[in-house]
Amino acid sequence: MSRMLYELSGIDDELRFSPFCWRVRYALAHKGLDVKTRPWRFSEKEAIAFSGQGQVPVLVDGDEVVSDSFEIMRYLDRVYPDKPLLGGPEAEARARFFKHYAERSLAPGMMRTIVMDLYNAIHPDDRAYFRTTREKRFGRALEEMHSPAKGLSMLDQALAPLRGRLEESDYLDGDAPGAADYLLFGNFMWARTVSAADLVSNADPVYGWVERMLDAHGGLGRRAKRIVDIDGAYGQ
Template identity: 40%
Template sequence: MQLYELILDHGRSVSPFVWRAKMALAHKGFTPETVAIGYGDKAALAFSGQDRVPVLVDGDRVIADSWRIACHLEDRYPDRPSLFGGDGGRALSRVFNHWCDSQFLSSLFMLCCAPTYDLTPEADQPYYRESRFQWTGMTIEQIRDAGNVGKVRASLEPMRLTLKERPFLSGHAPAYADYCAFGGFMWARTSTGPILEPDDIVEHWRQRMLDLFDGFARKAPCAEK
């Protein structure tokens, strides 16, 4: 297996979608070879028919998109630990995936965008700056000023309510819903630093997630002290 992922300065893997795939692969017991690319290396992904990470090469299969990767792993390796716990769990995980994208990551974007720019190699910064302006109509400097950690924290209330009842979003053990949200927290961890108060129940969950798979995510280069 090979996993194509975005790696910026200081070895930082910042993509929340890559982290979803990395955690899903670890859940299934796989450690793929990493193929690092930068923002200027989109041609390296042409074989996948698109230009975004993550891309997983699994034998003769090429799968792009974190959700498709999770479904591929679940369907191709049913004898390994399940990511969804059945069709019903897969459907609910898809709903939660959409919530993370539309609510959590959209609020996190304004907080993590400028620090991610700071980690982008100088040669790729013009692309990053222009593409984010096209998305938001704002310069990097304006985005930096607009970052609001309070808005990010407020978006997490559905997670808090769930984690009051069980240790993981998926129940007594982690599964894809946990990895889906955790990807966003790894974007913050690798680019920005801590965004939660120490006594936040979501922070307690995040620490448990960092300990999974022998501290696999905790060992990644990051911005946290």
């Protein structure tokens, strides 16, 4: 059975930066499922029109088409029950907390820290769309939104619950990474791929978790192309 994952790409087709797509990449690796990936840009809505919506990730698994990172995780557990990601209904409900924690607590501080790096990492054809949609969402210009000092302070406070758990265990889901880890780590991959900003100090328990997650599944995250790997791209 052929699988295809449509992923958001930047100024280089191999620069894949969406936190939601990274959740799915780790979930597929967790299941041991091979997948081909296809780069996609904001300006290419027609390329995923078959999915009935306009955002990635989109997973095509044979005749099945699934969008939304959490729904893809649910689909993978249903169709490929070995090595469960979410578990039963109660575990799935708990996993939704981590989804919202990542999106509502971690993402804002990261965004304020890296937003201009992110803008520069986006393909030039997508920048007008990104600026227009994000400035409408933020209620301010990207340049006004960009405040690394403020962003890092926000992130430091938001990471307190994560630190508490990582002081008890190597991973959020115990001795090995699971859905909770992937739901949060997607945000760290988002920042890592588009920016050289240091989000946490190496004395922080979160730092050790990030390093373990980068090495998980054969170094899936560590092998990913970053903006700093592209000649002349960073800081343009």
